[in-house]
Amino acid sequence: MTRQFRKHRLPVEQVRRYLEPGPVVLVSSAWDGQRNIMTMGWHTVMEFSPSLVGCVISAANHSFEMVRQSRECVINLPTTALTDEVVGIGNTSGAEIDKFDRFGLTADQAAKVKVPLIRECYANFECKLVDDSLVDKYNFFIWEVVSARIATSPKHPQTLHYTGDGVFMVSGKIISRRRQFRAGML
Amino acid sequence: MTRQFRKHRLPVEQVRRYLEPGPVVLVSSAWDGQRNIMTMGWHTVMEFSPSLVGCVISAANHSFEMVRQSRECVINLPTTALTDEVVGIGNTSGAEIDKFDRFGLTADQAAKVKVPLIRECYANFECKLVDDSLVDKYNFFIWEVVSARIATSPKHPQTLHYTGDGVFMVSGKIISRRRQFRAGML
Numbered sequence A, B: 001m002t003r004q005f006r007k008h009r010l011p012v013e014q015v016r017r018y019l020e021p022g023p024v025v026l027v028s029s030a031w032d033g034q035r036n037i038m039t040m041g042w043h044t045v046m047e048f049s050p051s052l053v054g055c056v057i058s059a060a061n062h063s064f065e066m067v068r069q070s071r072e073c074v075i076n077l078p079t080t081a082l083t084d085e086v087v088g089i090g091n092t093s094g095a096e097i098d099k100f101d102r103f104g105l106t107a108d109q110a111a112k113v114k115v116p117l118i119r120e121c122y123a124n125f126e127c128k129l130v131d132d133s134l135v136d137k138y139n140f141f142i143w144e145v146v147s148a149r150i151a152t153s154p155k156h157p158q159t160l161h162y163t164g165d166g167v168f169m170v171s172g173k174i175i176s177r178r179r180q181f182r183a184g185m186l
Helices: A062-070 A080-090 B062-070 B080-090
Strands: A007-009 A025-031 A034-040 A043-047 A052-056 A072-077 A123-131 A140-151 A160-162 A167-176 B007-009 B025-031 B034-040 B043-047 B052-056 B072-077 B123-131 B140-151 B160-162 B167-176
Touching: A025 A062, A025 A080, A034 A062, A034 A080, A043 B052, A052 A123, A052 B043, A062 A072, A072 A140, A080 A160, B025 B062, B025 B080, B034 B062, B034 B080, B052 B123, B062 B072, B072 B140, B080 B160
Parallel strands: none
Antiparallel strands: A007 A140, A025 A034, A025 A072, A043 A052, A043 B043, A052 A140, A072 A123, A123 A140, A160 A167, A167 B167, B007 B140, B025 B034, B025 B072, B043 B052, B052 B140, B072 B123, B123 B140, B160 B167
């Protein structure tokens, strides 16, 4: 499995293809001279266009104040080639270490935000905060994806899906039911 | 693959085990003498306790007014044994048909809500609406799971994960990284 991908731009309204199946993602952030990465599994697509994604980033995370202040993040999609990194990032704190350095990940410059994206991930979705009205009550952030890049291959990445308790489901086979769909429902 | 399950109660704070991996779910609803089912993929866990789940139910769906008025629903988790039903339910409208009848599904009485649950599903999460503040703007409903039942086996259901365009990812193998986790992070 590779950690090196050639990437191309993805129209932001198609981000759902990769997030709707529910993978664990790595959220990168930057603020006040620091950068950080967190592992995150509580997210949902909310709209095609504008391309909206909602997610919970607990106030207990070092990333919380960083994304709240900067109002930016990158949602990076790791494959199973990064399983150990996903677990390691989720079990350490950016208050103590630089996670790019610790986990051997490359911080590349993003196109539309000041937050670095993670080169070794399959996809990178650059986000700006558009609604923080539920942050105080639920730690719930609503982001607009303003730029998206994905690997040119494979078409379907092998992703990690967290079930709690240290256990992951790995994405399996792909099936099409396209012929059973009404045109307007695709 | 079976559509018949023996079920037991699940503590509601453990619902994340089944929803966090991102499966397509079937939302059942009831209001004003009608009942309905919709296929839904835009959801996220928001809290362990109380057990909160946020989801988008578009105003274009027949279910929208039903759940908005009744302030209740059941989130039912189908396995791949119900793939055709999942697609069929997503491509028809409750304004025209009774989906329980059309798709041969059994409406069982729920424990804590007036909405029927779907017997043939692996799990049934009974929900009450606790926050509708983002319904007008984003069609986003925040539910509290007040009662949960899951099948006694298998431990890991084979679920459907939608990627758009009529294509589903089927849940694959299970891997544990439990030994790499810090105790407090499990």
